[in-house]
Amino acid sequence: MTDPRSQKQRMLAGDLYVAEGPEIAADNARASGWMERYNAARCASAAERLALLREIMGAVGDGVTIRPPFFIDYGYNIRLGAGVFLNFNCVILDVVQVTIGDGTQIGPGVQILTADHPRDPRQRSQGLEFGRPVSIGRNVWIGSGALILPGVTIGDDALIGAGSVVTRDVPAGATALGNPARLR
Helix, strand or coil: CCCCCCHHHHHHHCCCEECCCHHHHHHHHHHHHHHHHHHCCCCCCHHHHHHHHHHHCCEECCCCEECCCEEECCCCCEEECCCCEECCCEEEECCCCEEECCCCEECCCCEEECEECCCCHHHHHCCEEEECCEEECCCCEECCCCEECCCCEECCCCEECCCCEECCCECCCCEEECCCCEEC
């Protein structure tokens, strides 16, 4: 039986999909245009940049600061709590939901990735991919250059060391360092 859902509906459900079709193309074009405007707004006021964030994100709390350049897939799957800070050159691949809790601080060059690919080479050759949500709690600190991989949950008050590759969940209050990140 053929799946009647669109590629976008499959993507948002976290199921296998192909990143094409009119809905996905339109969403990607919208995000690309938005990134051009946002990344050109380096000299804009904090209020103007916050308004730009609220144009495309699923939710943006008060006092959020994201220093451009900043890169996203779609934006509408990103939920940012109050007082979240992302430093220069962060990337969020949001094919499914990314949640970042209040007061979390993220260093420069951090990548938060929900997009994943099948391990079966036949499926990959068909262009199939899927997403796994990422959840980052409140008051988390993520050091520069860290990679947060698909499906990871980081608990409140956790600390992720610079350059760490987070492949597994990190409990609340824990410190994780290294490649792959291990609990200290």
